[in-house]
Amino acid sequence: MADYDVIIIGGGPGGYNGAIRAGQLGLKVACVESRATLGGTCLNVGCIPSKALLHASEFFEMASKDFAGLGIEVTPKLNLPAMMKQKDASVEQLTKGVEFLFRKNKVDWIKGVARLAGPGKVAVTSPDGAVTTLEAKSIVIATGSQPAPLAGVVVDQKRIVDSTGALALPEVPGSLIVIGAGIIGLELGSVWRRLGSTVTVVEFLDRITPGLDLETAKTLQRSLTRQGVTFKLGAKVTGAKAGAKGVELTIQPVAGGDPETLKADYVLLAIGRRPYTDDLGLETVGVTPDARGFIETDHFRTSASGVFAIGDVTHGPMLAHKAEDEAVACIEIIAGKAGHVNYGVIPSVVYTFPEVASVGKTEEELKAEGVAYKVGKFPFTANARAKVNHEAEGFVKVLADAKTDRILGVHMIGPDVGEMIAEYCVAMEFSAASEDIARTSHPHPTRSEALRQAAMGVEGWTMQA
């Protein structure tokens, strides 16, 4: 007899949410996690600690630069160890919170490294080296992802760090080079720039934040440049030499040209993440990841019967909430219910200042698909709340079908837009038209009014700009 109905490999947002849902549905479930704490990359070395540092560093910078304008005169002094400590405390509380949720939902947390050992079997090597083989009717692979390596740049976590190392630097770098202008690089680059580093971002492509709506990305780049970040786009990193005091990085224009050597105290490698599928014993059940390491799935089912995969190890955006949605749907399917993920409405947020939030199609995608669409746009400079807060950067852009007015995509940049995008997620989930938002009361004075004014703009009746 199987030990479990479901064994979930990985305790990140996909794994732990799946385990909780399985417990709720009365399935006997275990979650195997190789880290000493639950929560995966997101909670331990990803979304959560980076937000802790983004929040704290934003206040530091505001205190230095903006308070005086509000009539508050202070000279802030950075206490980096204390800032790191509050970050670690939050992380600890949240991982403990997941432990509590496991107990509450009768999820067995199994510490160790899991490996598939044939159909229905998972071999777990516990921290003391003992190997236990567990049997389960269904196995869910939720092992997530890890920072992608780059040839010629060896991460030593001393001078050349990845996102994990960049969350725990022992000092504020005098200078920091970020390789990769994606979300992770820009967020962590922002943290250290606010705390005093000179930050240079090197990106292979000729734009930042690939996949994001281009107009929004360009606005973000202008904003970050104004804040002091230097961008070297269309540049290829050909090598990195780490010394005791710093790193020498050689880059070359992708279009061709002379190589250039950049020097910095630290280098952050953040060119993306790759699925964590090595040494998982996939071959024992006959599952072969694709060339990039992703596991192919059809509604979370792999090619092996009884083996499912969710989150970053599968295709799609590597986002915690995508993994969470897939976890719920996958477990519901395992429990015989109708689990479903609407991949058309998965929001994405860049937690820089200003923030960027988007959901649905970009203008570039709509053009490529030949969809006739209308645009409604509203700048925060015309929003009362943003104005009185002296935070009037950015805009809200709503894209809607030219004929049916159905909202197809929303892209915004500005303070706190990450919190505001959810309104449009709900609207899109219900196939709403821009007019539905335009005719919905929004509190005054709030930034959320900009959402409504932008929606009005789709049909040409923006009132406050």
Add this chain to the structure above:
Amino acid sequence: MTDIMTPTLGESVTEATVARWAKKAGDPVKRDEILVELETDKVSLEVAAPEDGFLSSIDAEEGATVLPGQRLGQVASAPGAQTAPAPKPAAAPEPKVVTPVAAAPVATPKSPPTAPPPEAPNAMPLAPSVERIVAENRLDASTIAGSGKDGRITKGDALAAIDAMASRPSPAPAPLPAAVAVPHEREERVRMSRLRQTIARRLKEAQANAAMLTTFNEVDMSAVMALRNEYKEPFEKRHGVKLGFMSFFVKACVFALKEVPAVNAEIDGADLIYKNHYDIGVAVGTERGLVVPVLRDADALGLAGIEREIGALGKKARDGELALEDLQGGTFTISNGGVYGSLMSTPILNAPQSGILGMHKIQDRPVAVDGQVVIRPMMYLALSYDHRVVDGQGAVTFLVKVKEHIEDPRRLLLEI
């Protein structure tokens, strides 16, 4: 005040449409008197008054979609008693007897033309954009098919409804001399009844899923007709039911099904289910559409029993009184297009069944018998079958068996 609730609708039926209220709000009603008729995918059913009193409110108007356990209306003991609206905060104590003043009809202020029309109480509230479009264009939201989540109407749906309305030609200003200026519209849009929608869906499902084809034969009806003419009266006297042709065909089909079990089988995933029971669906045309009540264990019935059962099911079908059980679980179907004069047709399978026999009009035709051209009452037979289950030989054998038994009904007696 007693609630009139939507009853449980039977397996796999999740909602019903309110077809007709037999009473108006305020009418006196008697316990067990039929108040409202509901229509589901499969049957229509009636809801009776739970007690004597007055129909004090109607919550679900005709055309509204209701779910099991949903309140349809309320019966009050006194006329004009006010309906309890949805749970109300316990403010003023509810008066036990409502004064006549409160009951008197009050002229309601006329609502401005742009106000949204009163919603069906059970409908999902409309999205703001849809509400505006419905109000401005005087649409009936209940007739707009929703494409949004859980069938909600999106703005696109409402705009499409306007387009559909606009594309109907408006009455032409009669430029021609006073000829036959009939003010009829050239087309009429009518919402399909649930039964019609179900028929449409199931027919397309059968076509999409089965490898369907049809084989034909013809049958000389002389022998059965002669037998019937000879024993018509004693049969009716003895059994109290008329001897028709259908019973012979049912009998012949049961025999043929036993000979060719695949026709009585169905596909379930990778399995075939062979059935050792013979529940024959007999298609009956009604004014609401075609329904196929099932004649249970036809192999255990004699000709009289079959005629009696078919008569009872047909009456129930025409009166709209078929219960769900009457429609479920058939293993084979017989459809008689002959009653409408069809000479030849290819019936569509009643999924998940694997065979359907089409009977047709009996027509005198010259045929060759023993080298002579003679006139015989002939009927074409069609067997549509699912080629995934039944092979060609089986299908042809089936029809030949039916033919043999009809042409020589003595075989029925001898079971050969």
